[in-house]
Amino acid sequence: MPLKLVEIRETPARTLGAPCSACEIRDVGIICGSLTAAELGGLQRIVSTVQCAVGQAVIHEGDPAEALFNVVAGSVKSYKLLPDGRRQITGFLFPGDFLGIALNDTYAYTAEALQATRLCRFPRRRMEALLAEYPNLGQRLLVEASNELVAAQDQMLLLGRKTAKERLASFLLALSERAARLDQSNSPVVLPMSRGDIADYLGLTTETISRTFTQLRRSGVIRQAERGEIEIVQRQALRALTEGG
Amino acid sequence: MPLKLVEIRETPARTLGAPCSACEIRDVGIICGSLTAAELGGLQRIVSTVQCAVGQAVIHEGDPAEALFNVVAGSVKSYKLLPDGRRQITGFLFPGDFLGIALNDTYAYTAEALQATRLCRFPRRRMEALLAEYPNLGQRLLVEASNELVAAQDQMLLLGRKTAKERLASFLLALSERAARLDQSNSPVVLPMSRGDIADYLGLTTETISRTFTQLRRSGVIRQAERGEIEIVQRQALRALTEGG
């Protein structure tokens, strides 16, 4: 992505035509799902919508953390960079996922849209005021952070101790299970990210990802469907590969 | 560590002789520091103290998560295992650190004492009740989880993209800075964990850790002090090594 200014269109507030209570991802997101009407109303007063084109950054590592986001549609990658350009993708975010939950003063990573993406934006200051008003909201955030922490620890195990094949198998299975939670269908698995992105997420190179895909395909565990989609043919075998079976 | 039953001595509640308000780590821990007297009193009603000998497990991966802990004295390693025994240490915990913040139904990792260790134990159910009563407490937990999340992302970058030398340099510097926050003195750095533990934390092997220590020693960046202690001779150089300088 060359240097290109982020052009985010914001609506000052959600239009009345699409209140939070009618949100398409209300059942998916931990934040907005299972809130009382009052809490939801509070959220609705501070939320705005942002739209991102492919490759646009939503937040930048090091920038003051002025807002939290909730992905509504599309998908996002978040990553950290070393001075020499080495990159580690820390997560792929899908509808319902939370972005910028770390309530620190600056963002710890950059987040960039993988597809045309729509997000709900919650200004941090107003969010904190809301937390004081609705304790339940804070608990939801805590649960969300908790889940992210568990995922991060799984990823540490993957990055520190798994082989290339185990990493890719774990990744595909996780994506598939995530998709199942989203839309009840987990086959084929949609991969909105490039091989390079997968590599930077799994701590490998594009070439190794490509070779490992070929290996999985040749052994009949997966099948190439459409471009950017793969079908899991032998789910049990893939699961076994996850931990070195 | 061979199979050995955990023998934890618990006091039903903190003795009156050592109330939370006089806690030695009150200024270090995020949870107990900066709470109101009422909140602290609430905590004190549900807390008990547990003592662990070297090698004893505080919690076990997969067990129902019945309590949270706060390290008071000593140190702890937390880790995840693969079926074939490969191990990833997800963190080293020191006084003031929180253990088991993931509010999920089972523990995501095992935690084992590196030294004789004393912890405060908060039963999860009673803790949740307290969260409802004192919203401020939940916010503290959220901040804590937030910080852990940031650290986890740094660790992903380390595990996914850094060389052995960069990993060890990052580790030593982080330990040193942690020690500085604890007791204002960061030289020499105390290493209560074995080479094997460091290896499993950094995604390397004992041999590579040992060789890399030798390399750093030979280049004059660090110096061997007492057994289990190293002195950072050239802090600037070590910091440069952290990101491939």
Place this chain on the structure above:
DNA sequence: CGACACCTTGACCAACGTCAAATCCGGTGG
């Protein structure tokens, strides 16, 4: 003093990275 765990060092090896080339694919313009 001896057993044992931990650490260090050396020789060799393999998984994965690097470099390079071929192929595929979508988009563009004639």
Place this chain on the structure above:
DNA sequence: CCACCGGATTTGACGTTGGTCAAGGTGTCG
């Protein structure tokens, strides 16, 4: 419709970092 362009992906040949295996060395605790 079709040739061409540029980026993404795949594949191959080869190199390197860090792993494996093995042999001492060192400190600790009965």
